[in-house]
Amino acid sequence: MLTQVLKLINYLPPEFTYETSHALIRSGIVNYRSRGIEMPIEVNGRLLKNPLGLGAGGIDKDGFLASRITSAGIGFITIGSITLKPRLGNPKPRIVKYPGLKAMVNAMGLPSRGFIDFISRLPSILNGLRRLGTYVIVSLAGVLNR
Numbered sequence: 001m002l003t004q005v006l007k008l009i010n011y012l013p014p015e016f017t018y019e020t021s022h023a024l025i026r027s028g029i030v031n032y033r034s035r036g037i038e039m040p041i042e043v044n045g046r047l048l049k050n051p052l053g054l055g056a057g058g059i060d061k062d063g064f065l066a067s068r069i070t071s072a073g074i075g076f077i078t079i080g081s082i083t084l085k086p087r088l089g090n091p092k093p094r095i096v097k098y099p100g101l102k103a104m105v106n107a108m109g110l111p112s113r114g115f116i117d118f119i120s121r122l123p124s125i126l127n128g129l130r131r132l133g134t135y136v137i138v139s140l141a142g143v144l145n146r
Contacts, residue, residue, distance in 0.1 A: 014095035048075035067128030080139030086114035
């Protein structure tokens, strides 16, 4: 059943695919299970369980999916880019599908709920990731006045 749902998603409009994918991940229907990949690597004095990670981009802009996604056993996840103030990003449509490549490309324009929203949720995000032994990298965007 899940395989059929995931195949169906490929035929949906790009923006709807994005929203549906997020809803499925948040609901727990799509469950990433750890593959047990153990390839420890040291980066800047930190030991990661493996060098496999998830970069920022169209996946988890605000950190809502981090603990669900990292249960797959990845070594790190990048959240963001978080902007100082909330931003809507580019107007839709901002995602293009390439079905032959089974790929989507985004030009989202840094949508973000803003730094204040993110920092208020950061302790719970970090607690969830610590339990999984995953490091988090936060991508911050914008310029702070000095």
